[in-house]
Amino acid sequence: xxxxxxxxxxARALKEQGVSHLFTLCGGHIQNIYDGCxxxxxxxxxxxxxxxxxxxxxxxxxVTGQPGVCAVTxxxxxxxxxxxxxxxxxxxxxxxxxxxAGPRGTIDKGSLQDMDHVSLMRSITKWSVSVPxxxxxxxxxxxxxxxxxxxxxxxxxxxMPLDLLAFPVQESMVTRxxxxxxxxxxxxxxxxxxxxxxxxxxxxxxxxxxxxQLRWSRDEGAITRLVEALEAPVFLNGxxxxxxxxxxxxxxxxxxxxxxxxxxVILIFGTPLDFRMNYGGPQAFNPKAKVIQVDLDGAEIxxxxxxxxxxxxxxxxxxxxxxxxxxxxxxxxxxxKAFLDGKEQAKLAKMRAELESDQAPPNPLRVCAExxxxxxxxxxxxxxxxxxxxxxxxxxNVRRPGLWMDPGPLGTLGVxxxxxxxxxxxxxxxxxxxxxxxxxxxxxxxxxEAMARQGIKVTAVxxxxxCWTQIYRGQVDxxxxxxxxxxxxxxxxxxxxxxxMGGHGEYVEHPDELRPALxxxxxxxxxxxxxxxxxxxxxxxxxxxx
Numbered sequence: 001x002x003x004x005x006x007x008x009x010x011a012r013a014l015k016e017q018g019v020s021h022l023f024t025l026c027g028g029h030i031q032n033i034y035d036g037c038x039x040x041x042x043x044x045x046x047x048x049x050x051x052x053x054x055x056x057x058x059x060x061x062x063v064t065g066q067p068g069v070c071a072v073t074x075x076x077x078x079x080x081x082x083x084x085x086x087x088x089x090x091x092x093x094x095x096x097x098x099x100x101a102g103p104r105g106t107i108d109k110g111s112l113q114d115m116d117h118v119s120l121m122r123s124i125t126k127w128s129v130s131v132p133x134x135x136x137x138x139x140x141x142x143x144x145x146x147x148x149x150x151x152x153x154x155x156x157x158x159x160m161p162l163d164l165l166a167f168p169v170q171e172s173m174v175t176r177x178x179x180x181x182x183x184x185x186x187x188x189x190x191x192x193x194x195x196x197x198x199x200x201x202x203x204x205x206x207x208x209x210x211x212x213q214l215r216w217s218r219d220e221g222a223i224t225r226l227v228e229a230l231e232a233p234v235f236l237n238g239x240x241x242x243x244x245x246x247x248x249x250x251x252x253x254x255x256x257x258x259x260x261x262x263x264x265v266i267l268i269f270g271t272p273l274d275f276r277m278n279y280g281g282p283q284a285f286n287p288k289a290k291v292i293q294v295d296l297d298g299a300e301i302x303x304x305x306x307x308x309x310x311x312x313x314x315x316x317x318x319x320x321x322x323x324x325x326x327x328x329x330x331x332x333x334x335x336x337k338a339f340l341d342g343k344e345q346a347k348l349a350k351m352r353a354e355l356e357s358d359q360a361p362p363n364p365l366r367v368c369a370e371x372x373x374x375x376x377x378x379x380x381x382x383x384x385x386x387x388x389x390x391x392x393x394x395x396x397n398v399r400r401p402g403l404w405m406d407p408g409p410l411g412t413l414g415v416x417x418x419x420x421x422x423x424x425x426x427x428x429x430x431x432x433x434x435x436x437x438x439x440x441x442x443x444x445x446x447x448x449e450a451m452a453r454q455g456i457k458v459t460a461v462x463x464x465x466x467c468w469t470q471i472y473r474g475q476v477d478x479x480x481x482x483x484x485x486x487x488x489x490x491x492x493x494x495x496x497x498x499x500x501m502g503g504h505g506e507y508v509e510h511p512d513e514l515r516p517a518l519x520x521x522x523x524x525x526x527x528x529x530x531x532x533x534x535x536x537x538x539x540x541x542x543x544x545x546x
Contacts, residue, residue: 003168006134010098010160011036013141013176019069021045021425023056023418025080027073029100029113032165045425045454047418048446050077054084055418055444057095058155062215062239062405062419063380063426067094067148074100075113078120083412086124088155091238091408092212092296094148095155096141097121101130103163121157130159134169138176146181152297153216185218186296188313188321196267196292196309197325200230203265203290205336209256210315211271212238212408213296217316220401223269224248226319229326231333233259233340237271241404246397253394254351255343260285262339267292270315273304274409280305294318354537355395360510361533364388364463368395370514371433371461374522378430379403380423384416385437386470388463388534392435414443420458421451431522434460436529439468441494451527452502459521460498460529465536466491495531504528 010033014022021043024030037044047053053070060068072081078099088095099121102111121128127147131140137160144156200206208230210223215238223243227234227250235256236243244251252259260266260277266289271277273293278284280291281304290308293301294315301310311318354365368391375381377399383389383406398404405423407415416434424432441462451458472487495505504524506517508531521528 002171004171004174005032005036005168006137006160006165007032007034008036008039009134009137009169009174010141010165011040011042013138014069015040015042017141017145018066021060021068021422023047023053023060023068023070023422025050025053025072025077027077027100029074029077029102029162030071030098030160030165033071033098033160043425045421047421047450049444050080051084051414052418052421052444052447052450054081054088054095054097055415056422057097058084058088058091058093058415059382059405059419059422060426061093061095061153063402063423065216065402067096067145068422069096069098071098072100073113074102074117075115077113078115078117082120082124083414084418085121085155085157087407087410087412087415089124089126090410092153093155094153096144096148097125097155097157099157099159100165101159101161104161105163117159118157124155125157126154128157130161131164134164134167135173136175137164138174142176142180149181183218185314185317186312187317188294188311190321192309192311193318193321193325196311197322199265199290199292199309200267200322200326201329203232205263206230206232206265206267207259207263208232208234208267208269209271209277210234210236210240210243210269212240213270214243214315215239215401216296217314219316219320222316222319222323225323226326229323229329231329231331232267233337235259237276238406238408239404240270240401242398243401245399252340252344254347255340257284258343259340262286263289265290265292267294269294269319270296272300272409276409351395358511359535361535362508362511362514364391364534364537365395366511367461367463367514367532367534368392370511370518371435372396373515374431374518375433376431378427380405380427380430380432382406382416382419382423382432382434384413384419384434385440385463386413386468387473388437388465388469389435390470391463391537396435413437413440416440416460417444417447417451417458420460421447421456424456424458432458434458436460436462438462438464438466438489438492438494445494445497446501448498448503448527448529449501456527457525458527460527461518462494462529462531463534464491464494464531465534469536491533493531495529498527498529502526506530508532
């Protein structure tokens with residue numbers, strides 16, 4: 001064996017982990033990795049802001065189930081990706097961030113872009129470390145994938161100093177291991193499974209809430225088997241959207257608050273009792289309800305409220321165990337189902353007028369209804385925005401898990417273009433739709449240049465109300481219409497901006513223009529943006545933004 005450069009070792013180690021795409025913004029500290037990627041057949045995808053590289057790595061994991069990888073240069077390259085890493089950490093998404101650094105011999109001498117990256121990243125990653133020597137580069141890549149995927153998934157940061165990447169080492173001295181991670185998942189304590197099953201057998205009004213951790217289970221179909229064994233309403237959020245068909249008799253989307261107030265047993269899978277569920281407090285949950293909580297992180301169980309049964313484990317495996325324990329259950333749910341059906345239909349009826357409205361400019365719900373016509377069974381939908389995206393989440397029909405992506409609980413705006421690029425590259429035969437708020441376009445909209453230049457077809461729809469509406473609505477309620485600084489925008493022609501970057505643009509002001517504009521946008525081989533001037537709507541009135 002001869003000598004091998006560090007950048008080659010990194011690329012080879014990435015290839016061994018199944019990596020086919022590396023997301024990046026160029027920098028001198030990391031260019032040796034690019035050279036190695038060319039030899040290994042790894043596509044280097046460049047973006048216009050490191051935040052988008054991080055979001056792309058995040059989205060790659062959400063779409064494929066395997067960690068995405070990005071590489072950023074030292075100093076501001078690392079600081080620019082911090083938001084994307086924090087977003088992945090809060091959403092429990094596995095990703096690997098490789099950060100460049102100056103040569104070890106110049107640390108603390110004032111070299112270009114020298115700073116303490118490892119400490120900066122430590123609070124928002126599962127592991128943040130600087131690789132100590134060139135012969136261990138491959139070993140640290142292996143370890144990064146193991147740490148990112150085991151237990152609760154999350155991001156890992158690897159700092160790789162320039163001298164380790166640029167200098168050769170003796171290949172016979174390189175450290176790496178076969179079988180460096182396991183695919184096994186925690187299945188749940190059998191005694192806790194039986195305790196939960198006992199509560200569920202006695203329940204009159206059970207309900208199920210299933211969140212993002214289902215995405216990391218190998219058995220995503222287990223949710224259907226449990227729902228049908230228990231005959232209970234299920235509410236899907238986060239990356240679990242699409243895990244069951246929207247027209248399934250027990251799938252609900254509009255009446256979750258009503259179910260929480262009336263349920264006598266609440267079964268929660270893989271989603272925290274955070275602000276989205278009013279922290280599990282009595283203002284949200286029936287105070288007399290029994291609560292069963294299942295989570296990969298045992299420390300999450302019982303946070304913010306007491307629970308009756310806690311099961312650390314993989315959502316799919318615990319679902320299957322519960323379904324088996326409930327086999328043969330005969331329950332009369334007719335009254336419970338009739339109550340929920342009534343609440344669900346009443347709310348859908350209230351929406352229907354806006355879904356079918358011919359007012360101009362178009363109502364946000366009407367825009368979503370038209371867009372829904374273009375969604376295929378494998379279409380990937382990405383939400384990047386506030387009020388308009390929340391409206392879309394209630395109306396767009398996503399049919400499988402991994403086909404809906406939004407920032408998650410950190411609420412990060414600007415995720416859209418990076419998510420969209422990675423989604424299209426991961427599933428080139430699927431349409432990728434970016435549902436955009438006009439405020440969010442301002443974060444990373446220049447990625448349309450990167451899409452056009454690299455042949456990445458994405459179709460975006462902007463709900464343009466010239467306002468940060470989700471914030472503005474609460475601002476008006478608290479302070480009055482005359483005291484609303486920093487929330488007004490202009491009716492900017494984002495379609496023209498995209499055209500100027502090599503894409504396809506459409507502008508819509510009337511409902512009759514919606515369908516033809518969408519048809520042209522989807523048919524165009526170029527990345528496209530449909531900029532829709534939308535009317536105000538009270539659909540989201542009362543929604544909180546803090």
